[in-house]
Amino acid sequence: MPHFRLRAVEPQTVQVLSKSLTDELQPLMKSPREDFTFEYIYTTFFFEGEVSPAYPFVEVLWFDRGQETQDHVAAIITRQVREVLGEDVNVAVIFTALKPNEYYDNGEHY
Secondary structure, eight states, X not given: OOEEEEESSOHHHHHHHHHHHHHHHHHHHTOXXXXXXXXXXXXXXXXXXXXXXXXXXXXXXXXXXXXXXXXXXXXXXXXXXXXXXXXXXXXXXXXXXXXXXXXXXXXEEO
């Protein structure tokens, strides 16, 4: 944990970000490197009955670390996505806080 789900980006972008984001976020989030997971989700967006381009969407599933850390993580993700895709791209970052007693790894909760 944490788990990152990325939409509206290419798989190669997720591959690049999986290293650079782990490098920068690991000390801030105080999670072992091996607990970081990155998922590429192929998505098609629609608007007004037509296929529509979308801006990068990053969903972060994690154990809550407070607003200050969350703000810092969102800023890092946004910066790094823009470094890869261009400074003018809009980036959505959404956090979902998981409860340790509801997250099981091999049948044991955290």
